[in-house]
Amino acid sequence: MGGEAPSYTVDEALVALGFGNFQILVLAYAGMGWVSEAMEMMLLSFVGPAVQSTWGLSSNEESLITSVVFAGMLVGAYSWGIVSDTHGRRKGFIITATVTSAAGFLSAFSPNYISLIILRCLVGIGLGGGPVLSSWFLEFIPAPSRGTWMVVFSAFWTLGTILEASLAWFVMPRLGWRWLLALSSLPSALLLLFYRVTPESPRYLCLKGRTSDAISVLEKIARMNGTKLPSGILVSDHQIELQEKSIPSEDTHLLSPGRTENVTPKQIDSNIAGISSLLVLLSPKLMRSTLLLWVVFFGNAFSYYGLVLLTSELNNGRRRCMQTNLQSEKSQDVNYRDVFIASFAEFPGLLISAVTVDKLGRKFSMSAMFFLCCIFLLPLVFHQPEGLTTGLLFGARICITATFTIVYIYAPEIYPTSVRTTGVGVASSMGRIGGIICPLVAVGLVQGCHETASIVLFEIVIFLSGICVVLFPFETKGRELSDSVSS
Template sequence: MLSRISNITRSDGGYEDLHGVSLSDPTSSESSNNTPTGTPANNLAEDTYRVDEAVDQLGFGKFQVKLSFLTGMAWMSDAMEMMILSMLAPALHCAWGIPSWQQAMLTTVVFGGMMVSSGAWGSVCDKLGRKVALIISSAFTAYYGILSAASPNIIWILILRALVGFGIGGAPQSVTLYAEFLPSSARARCVVLIEVFWAIGSCFEVILALLIMPTLGWRWLLVLSSIPLVIFCFLCFWLPESPRFDMARGRIHAAQKTLEKIAKENNKSMPLGKLASENVTSSGKPKRGRIQDLFSPELRLTTFLLWIIWLANAFSYYGIVLVTTQLFEASGSSTCSSVSKNVDKVDEPPCLLDCKMLTTRDYVDLLWTTLAEFPGILVTLLIIEWIGRRKTMIIEMVAFSFFVLLVNICASRGVLTFLLFTARGFITGAFQAAYVYTPEVYPTTTRALGLGTCSGMARIGAIVTPFVAQVLLKKSIHVAISIYGAVGVLAAVATFFLPIETMGRIMKDSAD
């Protein structure tokens, strides 16, 4: 009865059903006496549904499986471009005799490009669509990745790798697009599991380097590492545009066709009714977050602490990746040899031609430490819904600090590999827990903005870490390793003071 009343509107000639059925004025006693008591079903107004309701009803099926592999391939390809940094520096040190600060710059310029481009790719994403932004950024990364293989000197490779970093800045759009096609019941697990593709990409890059570096050299490694992105660009034409983006741009028909495609591939029926536009403000424009909203009384402390946590996570994660290759390059059978080597050379002028290429054993040990990302993700999946997001991050950051500080002891090569393996597993899990927590704690109106600023702080940490892992480490292993341990403890303390635990908490639309 209430639904019937809600579908009646006033017209000049009385009242009219939204389906066009005329009704007499209910104030007329004659009309009221003749009004039928039953309401035929076909006179009811057509139901409406939103994109999120349709995606939830269509569930996780064949379409999402294909999408998982496609977006995962983009994530894997970008991981390869990032992992190559830890192996490129030692190769160029031997090929061109570059000093440690220039080795650090190889990594710094990539993250500098990522930081500069994040806003630009976000603008492209909002104006042209998630799919278009993803294809352009991937093609951009692949092009300059291949071109950097022809670099004649250090200046050119720094410029070209910075442009590679600019392209990699668009990589998060793959996760954004992926999440918008996922039903709410599977979104958290799938976003965590997409990290598996990053780990696969990192492992694949180490294996590729093991096969290519001893025979063909670093130039061919750069070329071959860009091929997966080229393949992804061609496969991307299967990918439909996000229906959420189409609705935001007023392209309701395009969004409807995308949802019908999902329904067909998942063998599910579409929701009954008509696709409705998303809610907008009274001015007719979607409500957008402002930077000052992140510093409202409810979010001020959370924002400040999350910036510390993200900076520390990126500083520690990329630091442990770079430290691993530096220690393997410098050490013999134990860390003691590299420590004594540094002590003996404190007062000697640096010899740029004194280099040591990574051996097969170094690559194998590097692969073992990279494989640590898989158990790190698994541990996070098992405990994050049991003890909560905050406790998960605290435990994993403290565990990272504990194991990384143990690197300071004089340990055998096998023990060193185990310590680096364990430390990398815990920092991977902590970083992924932060990826889960951050979108949950911010309301819809500031969620993208909050995640974006946290990502910006992470890139600052990644820009700084090469000067600790590749420059300071060669002066004092103990000081460099202790810095990473201290930063992990700092992140754990910051997480402890987070005022909100998001496990089981409904995602809010506004901060009110």
Template sequence: METYTTDDALTKMGFGRSQALVLVYAGMGWVAEAMELMLLSFLGPFVREQWNISPQNESMLSSFVFAGMLIGACAWGFVSDKYGRRTGLLFSTMFTSGMGFLSALSPNYLCLMALRFLVGVGVGGSHVFISWFLEFVPAQNRGTWMVIFSLFWTLGTILEASLAWVVLPALNWRWLLALTALPCVLMLPFFGLTPESPRYLCVQNRMADATAVLERMASANQSDLPPGVLIYNRETKTDHGNLASESECLLPVRQKECKVDDAVSSESGSLAALRTLLSRDLLKSTLLLWFVFYANSFAYYGIVLLTSQLSDANRSCASGVIFGLHQKDTNIYKDTFITSLAEIPGLILSAVLVDWFGRKASMWSMMFACCAFLGPLVFHQNELLTTILLFGARACAMGSFTVLCLYAPEVYPTYVRSTGSGIATAIGRVGGVVCPLVAVALLGSCHQMEALVVFEVVLCLAAVACMFFPVETKGRGMD
């Protein structure tokens, strides 16, 4: 009897109208996350002025959001692996929009911190959009489409900077919070158009449902499915150490029957998934991914903060005066807008490298390039050179982050893909929590050299870690 896999079906039908729908919907999820995170660049100074809070309490606002994202990344990953990708998408989106609107009505700072923490929990599910989208994309051009998908993040940062530029001088921060929650609300009416992942359905042994989804996709793309019966996967050769097949190295699944292995099915939920992620075959990949996610988040969000902090630190350290922000001062909006544009060349660079140079080499090369751009900033530079160097560093950080977000879902098998990516993303959020201690605290204390050396060391270690990833996933099907 003839058979075909999900990868065979996706390759035959190509990227068409059905995948475009998934791309736009998942992309809106990333627009929403980018806007919620870029919001932190503007929110702190204004609530500090309104409620007369200390700088230490102001910094806690960002930390609470990232802490919520850490919890949400794990929680929504488990939900989407156990109950389906669409379930995870729907409830994380509803939760984010609801908490976002409520936070705009906060009567005091403690209430605002609590509600923004809950917004972070909702936004923590954004990695589910990545896993969901990639499970619809043919293997041979998955890297290119991931880069295109990442453009939605850049779009979100530009939209938030533009929105803040218009709203904050004319209205106030409450309006900005409410308007920032709108993308999530706009996604809800279109949820009924979204399909469940056929890979997820197959792992759940729902072969008829998976076939039905693929048939609708093929019809929308004006194509046909391969002849035969859908099966989960075929054994294929791989470069993962000395193991004989993809199924052995990454997927403890009975291929023909499409059943989860006994170790996982006999245990409950997240504990079973965690045991799988830390199993002998996946342990090295998991630990390295955790560190690289931490380091890349630390570097990316740190560079975002350095854009404003370096200039302010140079002036304050030279004069002994601490410069503040004023609501009518448009420099912060202009600077954020310009530095957000740096991500576009980073995405172009990753698009060129990812399917030609490979995932691993793309990541470590862009991390080393980021180190090269940050190196001269160990010493004070003039404003123009500082801007150019930070522009290049952010482009490389965005490029490596994009490839990393592609690589993580490719490494893990379908039934723990969202959980594995979610935990790695959660570890990355810790980097986001820690980086202000370096980018803000050290620079504010006139320790520019020490701050930049920390960023250099973290990036170099992450680049070396990328070289030790045991799997190169370029051109490979997803299990």
């Protein structure tokens, strides 16, 4: 790799190849996975109240239907991240798509509450692979336009939420919750149909020493985009680092799949299974970023899913508390119109993200949106008319959509390729803990006629998340992705 021979990195190759037809197809595939996850999450707003009515469940049992999905995601996000970093991005997301589509479809036929809980937990385990798809797509995008295209990718989530709200509005009154569960599993099945044509990440291949395979993928990108690869030899950050430190080339050999038994301690830290990967995330160079990111993911998920659920619970909850004699009648009443309208709040959130993320940077954009969300929620500490409540929740949803979009751009950028999906997966797992707690605590407070306490709790969580963003150690706008911790 040395001397006079010119060389180029994956980042330099992607900049030369540009964003073209190849990336559009990758975007469409990864976006379908994001649509699937959004639909499976949004349907929780509708299925819980319907099942509660059908099977006579308590409010805690209804909340558990939501919480077990997040519990599954907690396991899945960490597990699929490790699978993806060890065996490849493609293997990671094919397993998750299979689990999600099968469990999602079968849950429509649940004969009782226990079977529904088990199957929805399996759906959550599959949905935990979402960060694998986002990291996979990220690794195909040229660095200068990475922020903007990741916002476009996030738009598929919004598309999924609106599609699910529309589907529920049509299906629930006519066909019931079982049909909604079955139809919502279809996007995951589409991932399986087109899996064979998906490419592996050239950055991952390069890291694993499979340079010729990486070049084949880059040549395919060049053909589809009508551009040319730079002249010279493809090298990775890891190879450059080995040259600089004069470490024998056996380290590169050790990165190849299936050869991980006889690795050095240094390579174990970043390329074997769970505990060693976690140690890398908590190493001195990454610890601050990792811990702050965990808090932000927790706050983001707690707030986002809380606002989604509050849209269907807050007004109904206040009516229940004022008319307790009608409680059982109102408990299954979901205002599909309000949920549908609130879903459109995600479009302005995406636009704000697109405008600010590459101009103002990730940190400033995220922190500003967190603090603005606090301002929108503040009036809801006191009782407000239904129209104003919906409007304020709409504004808060805009802000929290923007922060969620940006943190999913920032998170993969702060980690090296060797632990990228594991890092994002573990952070996403922390978010799932927020998702587990949210329906049990925040929404439970609303159903228990403690609306003010619920809103105050959201205010505290969102404000602390904004403070953590301010404390992030560095900005990633325009930075190249690294392949190893040292680089």
